[in-house]
Amino acid sequence: MQRRSWIKNTGGLLLGSALPVTIEAANKKPVLRVAHLTDIHIKDKWDAPARFRRCLQHVQDQKPGVDLILNGGDVVFDMNKENLETIKTEWNLWHSIVKAECSIPMHYALGNHDIWWNEDDKGQALYGKKFSLEQLGLSNSYYSFSKNGWKFIVLDSTHLDIDNTWYIGKLGDEQMNWLQQELKATPATMPVCVLSHIPILTATLMVEDHIVNKWTMLGGDMHTDTAKIIDLFYQHKNVKLCLSGHIHLRDKVVYNDVTFICNGAVSGAWWEGNRRQTAPGYGVIDFYADGSFEERYVNY
Ligand SMILES: [Zn+2]
Structure with missing residues (x-):
């Protein structure tokens, strides 16, 4: 607005080719x-x-207003080996807060802590991802939707490792096929934003306290099928932005013109302050019709 009124006030002074360019830039408005x-x-x-609650208020106080919330997962504290009563209490708390305090539509990705994994509970009706999917009213752990000219692809990062004992970040064959088809079916002119819990690509894992002579990364910390996903994105230049969480640190990596953002954590260091230099916060992203975006990390 400031820039606009400046143009208005000095409009008579702007001559030649500078005028249309300046007006175009000032008129560029986000679609979402x-x-x-x-x-x-x-x-x-x-x-x-x-x-x-304070965070949700902060989100809803943004000007211009937020159209939708992408929830990147780890919704509840931890379901993995918890008993059902604790899990139900956490989900009830979630629903009561969101119902009372949030009027913005929310789309969810599942995090590794939203899965009920315990050897003793195998065979139970709500085992694995079923409990959370039911809570969120989702029929599948990965899906897509479109909003104001952008396509949003929500991925399910968390799958059992090959030895079936713990999770790693990957899509698995079925979801990878689905993603290929999904991108093929999306018009090349339609920009795409991808949401996953575990980062597809991040530099946060290289922030270590000690000097190392060999980097080691766990398969649970970043997608293990990164190269395959990046190869796929390279064929679809309309993939612009990938959002993730999981590490509770904030970083931004640009590779092949795709921006990968690990967007900190609302809980910071699991509600006990900052995680390293990243304070509790959330991302605000303005999406434009031409496939560009502007983004920032906000502490609330
Ligand atoms: Zn987490």
Whole structure:
């Protein structure tokens, strides 16, 4: 607005080719404003409910207003080996806060902590991802939707490792095929934003306390099928932005003109302050019709 009124006030002074360019830049308006909230880890402890309410208020106070929220997963504190009663309590708390405090539509990706994994519970009806999918009213753990000219692809990063004992970041064959078909079916002119819990590509894992002579990365920390996904994106230049969480650190990596953002965590260091230099926060992204975007990480 400031820039516009400046143009208006000095309009008579702008001559020649400078005028149309300046007006075009000033008129560029986002088609969509999104808040990316990840790793909320809700639990009735550490004052987390009150702090999350404050965060939701902060999101809803943004001007211009936020059109939709992308929830990057780790919605509840931890389901993995918890008993069902604790899990239900965390989800009930989640629903009560969101119902009372949030009027913006929310789309969810599943995080590794939103999965109920315990050897003893195998065979139970709500085992694995079923409990969370039911809570969120989702029929599948990966899906897509379109909004105001952008396509959003929500991925499910968390799958059992080859030895079936713990998780790693990957899509698996079925989801990879689906992603290929999904991108093929999307018009090349339609920009795409991808949401995953585990980062497809991140530099945060190289921030270590000690000097190393060999980097080691766990398959659970970043996607293990990164090269395959990047090869696929390279064939579809309309893939512009990939959002993730999981590490609770904030970084931005640009590779082949695709921007990969690991967007910190609403819970910071699991509600106990900052995780290294990243304070509790969330991402605000303005999407434009031409496939460009502007983004920032906001502390609330
Ligand atoms: Zn997390």
